[in-house]
Each structure stands twice: as C-alpha cells, then as structure tokens.
Amino acid sequence: MSGDRIGTDRLSRDPLSRDLRIGVIGLGDIAQKAYLPVLTAESGLDLRLMTRDRAKLDRIGDQYRLTQRHTSLESLLGSGLDAAFVHASTSVHVPIVEALLGAGVDVYVDKPLDYTLEGARKLVELAESSGRSLMVGFNRRHAPGYAQALERPRDLILLQKNRESLPEAPRTFVFDDYIHVVDSLRFLVPGEIEQMHVRCRIRDGLLHHLVLELSGDGFTALGIMNRLSGSTEEILEVSGQNSKRQVVNLAEVIDHRGQPTVRRRGDWVPVARQRGIEQVCHLFLDAVRQGRTLSAEDALRTHELCEWIVQQVEASER
Numbered sequence: 214m215s216g217d218r219i220g221t222d223r224l225s226r227d228p229l230s231r232d233l234r235i236g237v238i239g240l241g242d243i244a245q246k247a248y249l250p251v252l253t254a255e256s257g258l259d260l261r262l263m264t265r266d267r268a269k270l271d272r273i274g275d276q277y278r279l280t281q282r283h284t285s286l287e288s289l290l291g292s293g294l295d296a297a298f299v300h301a302s303t304s305v306h307v308p309i310v311e312a313l314l315g316a317g318v319d320v321y322v323d324k325p326l327d328y329t330l331e332g333a334r335k336l337v338e339l340a341e342s343s344g345r346s347l348m349v350g351f352n353r354r355h356a357p358g359y360a361q362a363l364e365r366p367r368d369l370i371l372l373q374k375n376r377e378s379l380p381e382a383p384r385t386f387v388f389d390d391y392i393h394v395v396d397s398l399r400f401l402v403p404g405e406i407e408q409m410h411v412r413c414r415i416r417d418g419l420l421h422h423l424v425l426e427l428s429g430d431g432f433t434a435l436g437i438m439n440r441l442s443g444s445t446e447e448i449l450e451v452s453g454q455n456s457k458r459q460v461v462n463l464a465e466v467i468d469h470r471g472q473p474t475v476r477r478r479g480d481w482v483p484v485a486r487q488r489g490i491e492q493v494c495h496l497f498l499d500a501v502r503q504g505r506t507l508s509a510e511d512a513l514r515t516h517e518l519c520e521w522i523v524q525q526v527e528a529s530e531r
Contacts, residue, residue, distance in 0.1 A: 232259040233501060236294045236318070238286070238309060239301035240264040240273050243323060247490045248298055250483075253277045255498065263289045286312055294318045296346070296501045298494075303389065307332045310347070314339050319346035319507075321497045324396075325388040326512070330520040337513045346505075348497050349512035351396045355489030355496070358460035359397060359449065367403045368453030370434040375442035380419035383526040386440070387519050391423060394436040395522070396515040401451065404429045409518075411525040420526060463488050 235258050237244060252260060261281035264270050274282045283289040286309060289297075296319040299309055307327050313320050320340070326333035326349060340347035353359050374394050381389075399406075412424040422439040449460040457469040464478040464487055478487050485491045500507050 232257050233498065234259045234261065234293055234295045235498075236261050236263060236289050236297035236313075238263045238289070238297055238299045240266070240269055241300060241302075244298075244300040245273065247485055247488070248300065248494065249273070249277065251485050251491050251494045252298070253279075255494070257502075258498075261289055261292055261294070290316050290318075296320070296497070299323065303328055307336060310336050311339060314343050314345050314347070317343070317345065319497075319501050321346075321348045321350065321494075323350045324512075325349075325392050325516060325519070326509070327516075328384055328388050330516055333513060333516040337509045340509060344506060346497070346500055346507040347509040348493075348500075348507045349509055349515075350493065351393070351400075351512065351515070352489035352493045353393055353397045353463070354400050355492035356463050356487065357489075358463055358466050358487075359401070359489070361466075362401060362449065362451045362458055362460065365451050365458050366453030366456060367401060367451045368432055369451070370398060370401050370432070371437070371450045372397055372401075372435070372448070373437045373439075374447045375437075375439045376445055377441075377443060379440040380416075380421045381440065382418060383415065383420045383523050386420045386423070386438075387523050387526070388516075391436075391438050391522070392515065392519050394438060395425065395518050396512075397449070398425070398427055398434045398436050399515055399518070402427060402429065402434050403432050409521070411522055411529075413526050413529060415526060415530050418530075423522070423526065425522060 235252065237249065237252065237260060240262060252258060260279050261283060262270060262274055262279055263283040263286065265284050267284060270282050270284065281292060283292065290312065297313050299306065299320060299322040301309055303325060306322060310320050310322055326336050337347060372394050406427045407429045410426040414421040421441050425436040427434040447462050451458050455470065459467040466476045468474045483491065497507065
C-alpha cells in the first residue's frame with residue numbers, strides 16, 4: 214500500500230487556493246468506465262484530457278464538457294499540471310511517468326508500473342529522489358469487502374480470480390491480471406511471509422492456471438487464477454477461529470458463524486465505490502491538496518514478487 218511522507222520543500226507551500234490541474238492520460242475502457250465518472254464528479258478539479266486519438270478525445274471531451282484537450286504529452290505538460298492519472302497502455306508507462314515526475318507532477322498510474330521489475334524499480338526510485346508522489350492503482354486494498362476483511366481472523370486466506378478462455382504468456386498473465394491477486398494477498402496476510410510456492414500449468418508457452426501459496430507464522434494464503442475456468446469470477450475467503458467471510462465479485466459479503474448472513478451492494482452504491490476506485494482517487498487527490506507525498510515502495514514489493522513468480526513459471530517449462 215502506498216505510504217506517505219511530507220517533504221520539507223512542500224511544507225512551505227500554501228494550500229492550493231485554485232482548482233487542482235489534473236491530467237488524464239489515456240482514455241480507454243478503464244479511464245472511461247472507472248475513473249472519469251469519479252473525477253468529473255469531484256469538485257475543485259480542472260481536468261485536462263490527453264490521447265492521440267482525436268475523435269475519441271473530442272467525443273469524451275464533449276461528453277464531460279471539458280475544453281482542455283491534448284494529443285501529446287508535451288502539449289499537456291505545457292498547459293501546467295499539479296498531478297496526473299495515467300491510464301495508457303503498460304508498454305508506455307515508463308516514458309510517460311518519467312516525463313511527468315521529471316516535470317514535478319504527482320502521478321497515479323494503473324498497475325503494473327511496467328512489465329519488468331527493472332522498469333518498475335526505475336520509476337519508484339525516480340519518484341523517491343524527486344520527492345513526488347507515485348501511487349499504483351491497487352484499488353482492491355480500498356474496496357470495502359476486502360478492506361473490512363482485515364477485521365476478521367485470517368488463518369487461511371483463499372483468493373480466486375478466474376477467467377474464460379484466456380490463457381496467456383506468463384509475463385502478461387502475471388503482471389496484467391494476476392498482480393491483483395498477489396497484491397491483495399500481501400495486503401491481507403496477518404504476518405511476515407516466510408515461505409512461497411508456485412504451482413502452474415503451462416502449454417505451448419501459454420499459462421493456463423497458476424496457484425501461489427504464501428505462508429508464515431499461523432497463516433496460509435492461496436492465490437488461484439484459472440484462465441480456462443468457464444467463468445469470470447473473483448471470490449475471497451478469509452477464515453479462522455471458527456468463522457469465515459466470503460466476498461464474491463467485490464459486491465456480496467457472506468459471514469459464516471453457524472448460520473450465514475449475506476450483505477449485498479446497495480442499489481444506489483456506485484460500482485466505483487464497491488471496487489475501491491472512488492476511495493483510491495480521493496486518497497491520491499487529498500494527498501496532492503495537502504502536500505503529502507505518497508510512496509510506491511510497497512507497490513514495488515508486489516512487483517518483485519510478481520517477477521519471482523514469472524521466473525518460477527518459466528523455469529517449470531524448461
């Protein structure tokens with residue numbers, strides 16, 4: 214989870230009396246479905262959109278009545294930014310985030326930072342040395358169903374995130390999708406991880422399923438992903454001390470202690486809040502407003518574990 218600190222150079226700043234100038238870079242599905250509905254509903258933001266696709270830029274700009282529209286990063290930076298949300302493809306995260314941090318802009322970026330540990334580490338070190346915020350979009354840490362699981366006994370943790378007909382190369386499988394499983398387990402384990410094991414099925418260079426086991430003093434955590442499961446689902450179970458909590462697709466919470474009790478997402482609860490997107494946006498924006506610097510050091514630990522998993526999977530194929 215991103216930590217925070219207050220840099221001495223930022224303590225001397227007066228609180229911003231104007232709207233925050235926020236860049237939104239990349240206008241694909243994740244930006245349109247998850248982030249723009251939250252950001253455009255937030256007061257005190259001056260949003261500036263950027264994508265190379267002019268037709269998409271104008272369509273979304275018209276939809277939200279946003280006049281600041283840019284087709285290049287240079288143009289966007291030239292307009293002046295306080296912070297930016299990066300939703301571009303992972304392959305261009307490193308150059309985009311490098312340019313933003315170098316220009317003194319605080320950055321929120323979708324996971325992963327990069328497909329390589331080297332690239333991820335480079336960005337985290339740059340943010341640390343420049344004293345700027347770098348926050349990675351691990352929204353499940355802020356989803357109510359998962360965050361509230363910290364209140365429960367967690368001797369055994371089981372997280373399944375399955376897909377239909379999507380076997381993939383190990384690196385993209387792990388860093389694009391399974392990384393959410395890895396980070397959620399790291400967030401939920403109640404102590405230091407002492408042992409790690411990986412099991413997988415890989416055929417013709419494509420990873421079909423993957424099982425990660427993390428264990429420590431008194432706990433075991435299992436993360437499972439099957440890309441040929443016949444179902445798209447995400448199910449978390451935490452149990453111990455004769456009780457169990459299930460969270461189904463981030464929306465339904467079932468507590469078991471004898472007779473089960475079920476809580477479902479209310480009809481008027483936004484999906485962005487259910488999935489932690491709203492909360493993580495507010496955390497980042499509040500830090501920018503208050504001059505607090507968010508660190509991505511802990512997010513880097515998740516990338517390190519993902520790199521180890523990829524190495525184990527690739528070694529099993531040899």
